[in-house]
Amino acid sequence: MHFHHTLLALALVSGPVLAQGHHHAGRDASLGTSAAVDPQGRLWIARTEPAAQGAYVVLQSTADLGKTWSVLQRVQQAPETIEAAGESAPKIAFGPTGQVYVSYTHPLGKPYTGEIRFARSVDGGKSFSAPATVHADRAPITHRFDSLIVDRAGRVFVAWIDKRDAEAARARQQPYAGAAVYYAVSDDAGASFKGDYKLAEHSCECCRIALALDKSGAPVAMYRAVFGKNVRDHAIAALSADGKPTQPVRASFDDWHIDACPHHGPGLAFAPDGSRHQVWFDVAKDQGGVFYASATPAGKLGKPVRLGSDQAEHADVAVDGAHIAVVWKQFDGEATAILLRNSLDGGKTWQEKTLAHTAGNSDHPHLLRTPSGIVLVWRTQDEGVRVLPAT
Secondary structure (H helix, E strand, O other): OOHHHHHHHOOOOOOOOOOOHHHHHHEOHHHOOEEEEOOOOOEEEEEEEEEOOEEEEEEEEEOOOOOOOOOOEEOOOOOEOOOOOHHHOOEEEEOOOOOEEEEEEEEOOOOOOEEEEEEEEOOOOOOOOOOEEOOOOOOOOOEEEEEEEEOOOOOEEEEEEEOHHHHHHHHOOOOOOOEEEEEEEEOOOOOOOEEEEEEEEEEOOOOOOEEEEOOOOOEEEEEEEOEOOOEOOEEEEEOOOOOOOOOOEEOOOOOOEOOOOOOOOOEEEEOOOOOEEEEEEEEEOOEEEEEEEEEOOOOOEOOOEEEOOOOEEEEEEEEEOOEEEEEEEEEOOOOEEEEEEEEOOOOOOOEEEEEEEEOOOEOOOEEEEEOOEEEEEEEEOOOEEEEEEOO
């Protein structure tokens, strides 16, 4: 097994894990940034701003793909502790009529515990409500790694990793593999939430949840699941506003046996024809890396394609019509590059190129569909936030 994957196997399930091994220096917990495009086509980023008593979530927007940016806008009135690593950066999403939604994970005093916090603006981001905790369960346990999406009806969905079932099993002195995925729904523009709804039992503890809207406009989650005895592949399930999600089905089949959490969540996108496009990190037959595959509208998964070298990690995927773009990070011993695998004909042919590189620390790459096409958003310590066409 390669060196940086060996480190994963040495880690404890409950603790932080090096997903980057010997190039761990390429990651910086303070650089965690997410991005989204509003109904007017403006691109927004959400990140943190350090403060004496924690941090603020701050937002910026650009109408010209990063040439100029708005003034920083703080979401909270007072700072608080906020997780800002790449797997758990603050999230941003938009309603249909000027609403701006923000979610983030607020760590509590005990290790690996947290709350999922939410704030909203109804005036286009000029002012925000006081942050509120999304979930009804307030036990000081793991509620972490939030994901945020708005469906076509304007309903707000927040999903997270939750260990209430694991804690209950432990109290009964019964085994419980991993954590669980829960979610809550707001049908009043973020004023209140209904839940807590369980999406799935037995998820990995520290991998982000990918959310995307399918052809019908329903939110679908892809997450790292625990199958059998510590097989940590992926599953997908559709969320529903009534708390009755679909039964999860397996989405990757690498049969990766590991008693640890890789801190390495998947990416997910749907094409207009209903086909599913996914990227993920796994170790298959002692050869690990990043993989891409597509599934037919009926769910039949094609043969996975391994991306890049042994050092490939933290991929993302986006689809815009017949344009399919996949990016990932890759370290060559001196610098970290973002590589692009691109198809302009719905996946019939592909080209690869390097989009960007940096010598310092960096966040995960993000792909977004904009009115100008798919773009890469990548924040680095040395160069700041870059917005580059994924072509």
